[in-house]
Structure formats: C-alpha cells, structure tokens
Amino acid sequence: MQHDGVAARGAVDTAPFVLPQPERLALPDGAVQVWRLDDAQVNPACARLAHTLAPDERARALAYRHARHCNGYVARRGLLRWLVGGYLHCQPEALRLTVSPFGQPVLQWPQAGLAFSVSHTDGLALLAFARDCRLGVDVERRAGDVNVAAVPGFGRGIFSAQEAQVLARAPPAAADALLGIWTRKEALLKALGTGLSADPTAYTTEDDWRRGAGHWRASRDGIAMSGWTCLDLDAGAGFSAALAVSLPEASVTWHRC
Ligand SMILES: CC(C)(COP(=O)(O)OP(=O)(O)OC[C@H]1O[C@@H](n2cnc3c(N)ncnc32)[C@H](O)[C@@H]1OP(=O)(O)O)[C@@H](O)C(=O)NCCC(=O)NCCS
Incomplete structure (x- = not known):
C-alpha cells in the first residue's frame, strides 16, 4: 500500500482500527487522555493516516531502513495529527x-495550549493529551528477568543516588523495579521537555503512598516538585509505563481506536 511515497507494507497481523470521530473528541480541563496504539493496528493506521503527514515527516518516515519502523512512525504521527486536529x-x-532543540515535538499552529506526549516500544505506542500543562508519558517493554546489577552503566547517568539505593535493595531479578524508575524518569523528563539531555540523576522519583498505589512523586536536587500528578500506568502485561503531568489532581483515562 503506497501513500505519497510512504509505504505501509509487510505481512503482519492486523487488529480492528476505527478512528474516533473528530467532533466527538473532547478534552476537559484537568483531564489526561491516554490513547494506545497496538502494533497490530499500525498497518491500518498507516493506510488511513499517511496522507496527513507533512513533507518533513514523510522524509523522516522514508529514512527508516526497516518498513516496520517506517510504518510505526507514520501510524504514530498520523494518529497524533488526527487526535490533535479533533x-x-x-x-x-x-x-x-x-x-x-531537545527533540520534543512542538505544535506551532494552532497555539491552543494543548500538551501532548508520545512514547513507543516494541508492541505498543502511547499518546497522551491534556490542556495547559506539561505532560510526559513513557512506555517500555518488560524484557523478562534481568540482573539489575549486570546492566551496563547501572546506576550511572540515569538514576539518582536514592534511586540507586532502592534498586540495590531489590532482589537480583529486579527488572520491574529498574523499568519502573526508568519509565517514571523518562515521563518526567519528557514533560519537562529536556529528555535525557538534562541531568537525570538530579531528579528522584519515589512511591507516593499518601496518594495511593500507583502514585509517585518527584523531586529535583532534594526539593519536591509540587503540583504534579505522577502515575504508573497499567499498559498491560509485558509493559511498564508512567505518566507525569503538571496538574495537581489530574484524572487519567484510557482510549483506543
Ligand atoms: C525523549 C527520550 C527520553 C525518549 O526516549 P525513548 O524511550 O527512546 O523513546 P520514546 O518512544 O519513549 O519517546 C520518543 C518520543 O519522545 C518525544 N520526544 C523526543 N524528545 C523529547 C523531549 N526532549 N521532550 C519531550 N518529548 C520528546 C518524541 O515525540 C518522540 O517520538 P517521535 O520520535 O515519534 O516523534 C530520549 O529520546 C531523549 O532524551 N531525547 C532527547 C535527546 C536530545 O537532547 N536530542 C537533541 C537532538 S534532537
């Protein structure tokens, strides 16, 4: 299938893919909507949405060596455009x-205070949206049990001293603990717009039991970042995901096509 030079090809499983009607999309203040795009939806999404991409986005898509990566980017960017447009x-x-300059996609027009964040891993992409705030989402595939201590560069460059202590206390097969902190931190740094170009060790993420299971809080150089809602997301078995949004009591809902 060919769309203005952007290909959706390859024999892959496909799942139902029904685009939401734009007029039915609504994003109230204080709400965060998280859309999931499963890999099995990539080819139908690509076929439906490739025509919405700008020339520079098509060029980026065509620069991917593997069709799978090309299609994944087209589907994510096309769905991002569809939902923002709605x-x-x-x-x-x-x-x-x-x-x-740090790689964060920015909506130049229209400038309407819409915050969004995109993340993808093998099998799944997440797209999160909210109004008038800073927002970051991250998802990673769980790779099975790994010996955390054996991860190259473990604890250096990414984790704060406090986070490294938490991981060191975890049992040898602590992949979940590592991925949990990792996704939290990437979500936070994406919300701040720096990504990993900031010093990730300056930030610490920790469970926030006062707010309930799945909540976490963040600090920078030991100073609490107040006014944020930070959550671990349940993206399904095999995935670790987290979201950070600069709204004090955000309500998060899941959506899919
Ligand atoms: C952002 C970052 C943490 C993402 O890591 P990742 O787990 O490999 O990838 P994810 O799938 O979770 O996220 C990728 C998405 O994050 C977004 N993103 C990239 N940089 C971002 C930033 N600085 N802030 C917020 N979001 C960013 C993009 O939407 C990207 O998706 P796209 O490539 O389809 O547009 C990492 O790539 C990073 O630190 N990038 C910044 C590095 C930098 O300074 N680059 C400057 C030259 S461009």
Whole structure:
C-alpha cells in the first residue's frame, strides 16, 4: 500500500482500527487522555493516516531502513495529527509541528495550549493529551528477568543516588523495579521537555503512598516538585509505563481506536 511515497507494507497481523470521530473528541480541563496504539493496528493506521503527514515527516518516515519502523512512525504521527486536529477542531494535515532543540515535538499552529506526549516500544505506542500543562508519558517493554546489577552503566547517568539505593535493595531479578524508575524518569523528563539531555540523576522519583498505589512523586536536587500528578500506568502485561503531568489532581483515562 503506497501513500505519497510512504509505504505501509509487510505481512503482519492486523487488529480492528476505527478512528474516533473528530467532533466527538473532547478534552476537559484537568483531564489526561491516554490513547494506545497496538502494533497490530499500525498497518491500518498507516493506510488511513499517511496522507496527513507533512513533507518533513514523510522524509523522516522514508529514512527508516526497516518498513516496520517506517510504518510505526507514520501510524504514530498520523494518529497524533488526527487526535490533535479533533481536540482543536482543525484538519490534521493543517497542523504545523516542529521540533525543539531537545527533540520534543512542538505544535506551532494552532497555539491552543494543548500538551501532548508520545512514547513507543516494541508492541505498543502511547499518546497522551491534556490542556495547559506539561505532560510526559513513557512506555517500555518488560524484557523478562534481568540482573539489575549486570546492566551496563547501572546506576550511572540515569538514576539518582536514592534511586540507586532502592534498586540495590531489590532482589537480583529486579527488572520491574529498574523499568519502573526508568519509565517514571523518562515521563518526567519528557514533560519537562529536556529528555535525557538534562541531568537525570538530579531528579528522584519515589512511591507516593499518601496518594495511593500507583502514585509517585518527584523531586529535583532534594526539593519536591509540587503540583504534579505522577502515575504508573497499567499498559498491560509485558509493559511498564508512567505518566507525569503538571496538574495537581489530574484524572487519567484510557482510549483506543
Ligand atoms: C525523549 C527520550 C527520553 C525518549 O526516549 P525513548 O524511550 O527512546 O523513546 P520514546 O518512544 O519513549 O519517546 C520518543 C518520543 O519522545 C518525544 N520526544 C523526543 N524528545 C523529547 C523531549 N526532549 N521532550 C519531550 N518529548 C520528546 C518524541 O515525540 C518522540 O517520538 P517521535 O520520535 O515519534 O516523534 C530520549 O529520546 C531523549 O532524551 N531525547 C532527547 C535527546 C536530545 O537532547 N536530542 C537533541 C537532538 S534532537
């Protein structure tokens, strides 16, 4: 299947893929909506949405060596355009997206205070949306039990001293603990817009039992970051996912096509 030079090809399983009607998309203040795109939906999404991509996005898609990566990018970017267009009542292809010096996609037009964040891993992509805030989401595939201490560079460059202590206390097969902190930190750094170009060790994430299971809190150089909602997301077996949003009491809901 060919769309303006962007291919959706390869024999893969496909799952139902029904785009939401734009006029039915609504994003109230204080809400975070997380959309999931499973790998089995990538080819139908690609076929439906490739035409919405801007020339620079098509060029980026075509630069991927493997069709799977090309299709995944087209599907994610196409769905991002579709959902942003729906929330903001404009055509997906009319949106103007640029990229910050740190790699963060930025909506140049229309400027409407819509925050979004995208993450993908083998098998799944997540797209999160909210209004007038900073927002980051991250998902990673669980790779089975690993010996945390054997991970190259373990504890260096990513984890704060406090997080490294938590991991060191975890049993040898502590992949979940490591991935949990990892996804939290990437979600936070994506919300801040720096990604890993900031010093990740300056930030610490820890369970926030006062707010309930699945909640966590963040601090920078020991100073609490207040006014945020930080959550571990249940993205299904085999995945670790987290979300950080600069809203004090955000309500998070899941959506899929
Ligand atoms: C952001 C980052 C943490 C993502 O890590 P990852 O787990 O490999 O990838 P994910 O799938 O979770 O996230 C990728 C998405 O994050 C977003 N993203 C990239 N950089 C970002 C940033 N600085 N802030 C917020 N979001 C960012 C993009 O939407 C990207 O998706 P896309 O490539 O389809 O547009 C990592 O890539 C990073 O630190 N990048 C910044 C490095 C930098 O400074 N680059 C400057 C030159 S561009």
